[in-house]
Amino acid sequence: MTALSDQMKAGLDAPICLTWELTYACNLQCVHCLSSSGIRDKRELTTIQAEAVIDQLQEMQVFYVNIGGGEPTIRPDFWHLVDYSVSHGVGVKFSTNGSRIDAEVARDLATMDYVDVQISIDGADAATNDAVRGEGSFDTAVTAMAHLHEAGFGEFKISVVMTRHNIPQLDQFAALADRFGAQLRLTRLRPSGRGADSWNELHATNAQQIELYNWLVERPDVLTGDSFFHLSALGDPLPGLNLCGAGRVVCLVDPVGDVYACPFVLHEDFRAGNVCDAGGFASIWRESSLFAELREPQSAGACSSCGQFDACQGGCMAAKFFTGLPLDGPDPECVTGHGQALLQSAGPLPTSDADHSRPMSVSLGARR
Amino acid sequence: MMAPTDLSDHIDETKSVDSGDSAEADQLIKDELLVEELLVEDISIDGMCGVY
Amino acid sequence: MSHDHNRMTSTGFDADLAYRLHPKVAIRPEPFGALAYHYDNRRLNFLRAPELVALVESIGDHPSVREAFQASGIDSRRWPSFEKALRSLAESELLIPA
Numbered sequence: 001m002t003a004l005s006d007q008m009k010a011g012l013d014a015p016i017c018l019t020w021e022l023t024y025a026c027n028l029q030c031v032h033c034l035s036s037s038g039i040r041d042k043r044e045l046t047t048i049q050a051e052a053v054i055d056q057l058q059e060m061q062v063f064y065v066n067i068g069g070g071e072p073t074i075r076p077d078f079w080h081l082v083d084y085s086v087s088h089g090v091g092v093k094f095s096t097n098g099s100r101i102d103a104e105v106a107r108d109l110a111t112m113d114y115v116d117v118q119i120s121i122d123g124a125d126a127a128t129n130d131a132v133r134g135e136g137s138f139d140t141a142v143t144a145m146a147h148l149h150e151a152g153f154g155e156f157k158i159s160v161v162m163t164r165h166n167i168p169q170l171d172q173f174a175a176l177a178d179r180f181g182a183q184l185r186l187t188r189l190r191p192s193g194r195g196a197d198s199w200n201e202l203h204a205t206n207a208q209q210i211e212l213y214n215w216l217v218e219r220p221d222v223l224t225g226d227s228f229f230h231l232s233a234l235g236d237p238l239p240g241l242n243l244c245g246a247g248r249v250v251c252l253v254d255p256v257g258d259v260y261a262c263p264f265v266l267h268e269d270f271r272a273g274n275v276c277d278a279g280g281f282a283s284i285w286r287e288s289s290l291f292a293e294l295r296e297p298q299s300a301g302a303c304s305s306c307g308q309f310d311a312c313q314g315g316c317m318a319a320k321f322f323t324g325l326p327l328d329g330p331d332p333e334c335v336t337g338h339g340q341a342l343l344q345s346a347g348p349l350p351t352s353d354a355d356h357s358r359p360m361s362v363s364l365g366a367r368r
Numbered sequence: 369m370m371a372p373t374d375l376s377d378h379i380d381e382t383k384s385v386d387s388g389d390s391a392e393a394d395q396l397i398k399d400e401l402l403v404e405e406l407l408v409e410d411i412s413i414d415g416m417c418g419v420y
Numbered sequence: 421m422s423h424d425h426n427r428m429t430s431t432g433f434d435a436d437l438a439y440r441l442h443p444k445v446a447i448r449p450e451p452f453g454a455l456a457y458h459y460d461n462r463r464l465n466f467l468r469a470p471e472l473v474a475l476v477e478s479i480g481d482h483p484s485v486r487e488a489f490q491a492s493g494i495d496s497r498r499w500p501s502f503e504k505a506l507r508s509l510a511e512s513e514l515l516i517p518a
Contacts, residue, residue: 004409004466007452014448016455016464019419034420061448063457063464066419089446091459095420114459159420187420226417240415250418262418316417405498407505409466410512413457 008241011248011295014060019068019252019263024356026070028097030133032195032202035266037070038358043256047077056281057090064091073100086114093118097137098144106147118157119144124172128165149180159185162212163202170215185223190264191322196349230315230331233308243313247294259284261294264318267352301328308336324349433507438518440480445514456514463512472505480518
């Protein structure tokens, strides 16, 4: 029997889930924003166009959609689209900074079936968090968490992007999740969007990657979105498919309807089409040349002589792309150090034409 | 994700079976594989990379 | 919505009883067989043989699992693997007593 992973790499008939960024508008300006959000794009999909996307997701039997942005709750039709999605058989998880979750919203959410909430923070205290997400953002997030807990929502998710500064706070994150009856989710920082500028200062050290891996092995209840499969070279694989899902199992729809292989490659090289094209999302998923390419067997390239390749799969395509490394070779954070060596001679860093950042404002609180 | 079943274990087991012809040996190996088929795999709905 | 991650203790799968697919389970065909997703408890399972998919989809039509096997046309030497698969689907509550 073919290994399940090989069958996944050949691509599914429909995504299992996908990320849908509803808007580039955002009230925050997180330093590492993978979608370089801030300012709404005039070409944002209309409500009708968004409903048409949901109709197709329903036909394709996509199980749930991860609604993000920017800050998705800023869209005036946000609640309508959540409701439309759920009533058309597509579950919703939405990722938010919490700024629109007051006590009443939390009570409404607690009554909704098939709607999950994910609150983003990047530090276990205000100092660490706000250095990345802006002054006051930690308080906003924790207030939202308290409202959800108070309203009896149940296990919402607290999602953290792991950095050099917050890896020392793993136990504190776990305690925060316990305090609010939430489920902790830790994900990998990619050098994508605004993340490209801060990646050198923010990404984990080698020692920290090992520390994180060991901690996750002890905590199988902590979610990771399978974002640390590059660490599988350290030992037993972490829970999950342990492979790159881009264009095979998942993808991303952006606020103007562009379809990308995944949220971490919002760059024209990984754009598969637009949902307003004839055939819509379904024909992009099934027939785009980009996704067909990603579903071909990938070459191990420079990794073919390394015994760890079966475990780590050569790591993350986005991490390689945005650090100027070749895609058929080691990840920049390769645990054996092969990627680090290559970074010295990396090519020019790609920049995306899709930057919706607001002009930089005054310093975002204490920076380390 | 579960590691693929190690097929060489099954082949070693069947080597010691006294089987006259190789077609029968092949069938025995096939039977072992059938018994060990992992037909259902449970993966976390959060277990696919590319969703933040 | 609250996701109750506490799993029910296994009540023991009995092939002489009738089972059915939980009403909140979606089965989506794929090249390798199917994906089965339980919308309420959010368990996701890969069904890795088309014969298993057919068995699961028809299981509610029979007065017992044993009879579903008999009607399935699956080679009896494979029944132990298939029963193991049904047992784990029951444990995830994708299959429930009818």
